[in-house]
Structure formats: structure tokens, C-alpha cells
Amino acid sequence: MYWVLRPLAWIFYKLFYRVKIVGKENVIRKGKCIVICNHLCKMDVFVVAALYPNQTIFLAKKEWYKNKFIAWVLRTMGSIPVDREKPSLATIKETLQVLKENKRLGIFPEGTRNTENTEIQDIKQGTAMFAVKGKALITPVIIHSKLKKFKTNYAIVGEPIDFSKYYDVRFTDEVSNECSKIILDTMHNLQTQLNEYVENKSKKKKA
Numbered sequence: 001m002y003w004v005l006r007p008l009a010w011i012f013y014k015l016f017y018r019v020k021i022v023g024k025e026n027v028i029r030k031g032k033c034i035v036i037c038n039h040l041c042k043m044d045v046f047v048v049a050a051l052y053p054n055q056t057i058f059l060a061k062k063e064w065y066k067n068k069f070i071a072w073v074l075r076t077m078g079s080i081p082v083d084r085e086k087p088s089l090a091t092i093k094e095t096l097q098v099l100k101e102n103k104r105l106g107i108f109p110e111g112t113r114n115t116e117n118t119e120i121q122d123i124k125q126g127t128a129m130f131a132v133k134g135k136a137l138i139t140p141v142i143i144h145s146k147l148k149k150f151k152t153n154y155a156i157v158g159e160p161i162d163f164s165k166y167y168d169v170r171f172t173d174e175v176s177n178e179c180s181k182i183i184l185d186t187m188h189n190l191q192t193q194l195n196e197y198v199e200n201k202s203k204k205k206k207a
Helices: 002-016 044-049 068-077 089-100 126-133 173-206
Strands: 018-022 033-037 056-061 079-082 104-107 138-143 152-157
Touching (some): 002 044, 033 126, 044 056, 044 104, 068 079, 079 089, 089 104, 089 126, 104 126, 152 173
Parallel strands (some): 018 152, 033 104, 056 104
16 A cells, blocks of 8 residues: 555655755665654655655654544554654564664654744654664754745755664663764754755855
8 A cells, every 4th residue: 555655645745845855865775774854844754755765664643643544544654653752662662673674764853843943953862762772874854944835945864873883882871862962963063054055055046
């Protein structure tokens, strides 16, 4: 069913949204990885999914699964329900199994959409845990602003974040905090790069 729904979603996305991707060379095409992204609107998932030709398994807030039909669609498209405040052991195991099977995991590490502005919010520490325990590189993605229909939107893909030096050490709170800070700093730096890129494009267009 996934391969039936994906083309329909792809057509919808391409018809209504134009997204210029900066840093495409940083996309990890094969093998397991965790792709993370800031979260400004519901359409963000399409930006991340469209970077790859095959399925990305996303973590999605459990509230989306209250409706049985929506829950079925989400599960079919590839998603794992998660309690953002206190992920269950079953959720953690299912998420790590995705990486164990050499698949790709998609996470919005802020935990919720930012509807107020484009500032990166504090991130949940689960991302660092999954990367270390799942021994997976992280591909960071930043979307410039809330996607607008029939307009040129922008996103940037950064170089992979490698936590391999933590793979064989005990995952303590200190390690978790250190890794989470690296993730947050990387997202901030990428956002700055993208803002500068878009600003320069705007200046050239006006000139």
C-alpha cells in the first residue's frame, strides 16, 4: 500500500510546492541513518521524504493515531507513534529496530511544530539516544520558513553528524546532553547558512 500512496503524495507535493534544496550532496542515499528537521508546518514531512527514493520511517506524536483511519494511513506510510513526553520502552525498541534493519529514521527533534516563528526550539534528547544506541549517522535538514504554495521555498541539508566516538561508552545523562547540544548547535549553524543563502538570492533578484 505504501508504494500506491507515495506516488499520490508525491504528485500533490510537486504540484503545489516548489522547494529548492541546498546541499543535496550531503544526503546519505544508502544504509541506515537518522534524518532530522526543524518543524514549521505539516508539509515538512514531504520535504524530508522527497529527499529519498525509498521509505523513511517517521516518529509521529501519538495524538495523530486517535482516529483509526488516520492511524492506518500513518502506519502504512511508515511511522511510529510516540509519546513526546515519555516514550514507552516498546516505542524505543521499535525505533531502534528500524536502524538495526538498516533503514532510515525520520525525526522532528523539537517534538512539536513551531507556529510562532522560525527559531529552533529546544530539542528532545531521544534523537541523541537513537543515534548512539542505533549507531547511525544523523543527516540534519533545515527548512527556511513555513512552506508556501506556488512559491519557491528553501531547505538545506548539512553534513552528517557522527557520534561514533560514543558508541562503545555508557550512555549517561552527560553524554546525552553533550550529543543533544551538538545537534542543536548544528541546526542553528545550518539555519544561519540557509538564511544567508536566501538573503543573497533575494539581493541578486532585486539587482
